[in-house]
Amino acid sequence: MDPFKKCSRDDVKELMEEYIQTLSSPIDSFLENHILKSEFNQMYNGSTIIGYFAIHDEEKMTQFYIRQSYLHLAQDRFKQVLECYSVRSLFVPTSDELFLSLAADQDYKIEKQAYFFQDSKQQGVPESLYPGGEFRLARSEDIPEIIAVSGDFFQQVEELVEKEELFTFMKEDTLLGIGVWEHSKLLTGYASIGMFTKEGYRQQGVGQTIIHHLKQWCYEHNMIPICGCWYYNTNSKKTLERAGMVTKTRLLNFVR
Known part of the structure; x- marks a missing residue:
């Protein structure tokens, strides 16, 4: 056989x-x-x-x-x-x-692909959170601005908004960043979270604040937040760590 x-x-x-x-x-x-x-x-x-x-x-x-x-x-x-x-x-x-x-x-040759993060359950660095701003679920009227700000970072924005998987972080009338979550299809009770910060507002605590809110939202909905970033994206790694996420897992690409 x-x-x-x-x-x-x-x-x-x-x-x-x-x-x-x-x-x-x-x-x-x-x-x-x-x-x-x-x-x-x-x-x-x-x-x-x-x-x-x-x-x-x-x-x-x-x-x-x-x-x-x-x-x-x-x-x-x-x-x-x-x-x-x-x-x-x-x-x-x-x-x-x-x-x-x-x-x-x-x-095989080993290439470092990504970091995988879990929540440390620690507070992170609260003093570096972005002051003010409103975090909420994205609405259909937000779609044009989300696309204008993030380009092709998010696939099928309309579908994500309809499924309530996108969030906006606004200050007054300015979209500072976007948060995203995705229910795990393999791991029961887990959700992958991520964020995109508008150019011009990076390294000001916006990304950290979005992750902070996404973590809270996950726990309120009985899900465990996890996330990942490309291995060489140092700024994303620092943002996640400031939001209280920690990594002990890597994704490796073994190439023949």
Whole structure:
């Protein structure tokens, strides 16, 4: 019997739930969206399903999971998948010990992709919050200005406003920044949050203030806020840290 079989995400739902329990910290929407857009495959040992893997755009592996009782097969199966599916790169969160270890076994170039953040539950740096301003859900009449300020930073602004996933931060009649949240489709009770600050108002506490309000909003709606930023975006990292977010997890890109 073929050890690998293409399947739907629903076919590996139980395995994915097991996988999520193995993570030492959560993943944000950037990686999650890559996973959700991947093609899934079951792994077999004889007629028994022992795990699964996912490949994005026919070249990037985004998940690899084998059940505990079959971990002794992990290295061989991983190498088989790399060769059989012509995998060219691996998106690996450092919170996934198995995937990280298997990737480290390969002689691949490692690129630092992103930081993943969690809330420290500390106050952050309150004195650097932006004074005044109004934080509220975005309305349909805000859409033209949101697009004018943020360009193509947000995809499908109209849909995000309709789904109540965008916020505005205003002072008088000036849009200073935009906040966004996205309900996790893989992690129950989590929401990825993010922000965009209008040029000319950056490094003044606007981004920190938006994240501060987004965190409060998440907790009020029984969700745990998480977020991420590109590894080399130093200003975003500092903004998130001033808002009380901390990072112990990286997203790495292993390239053949």
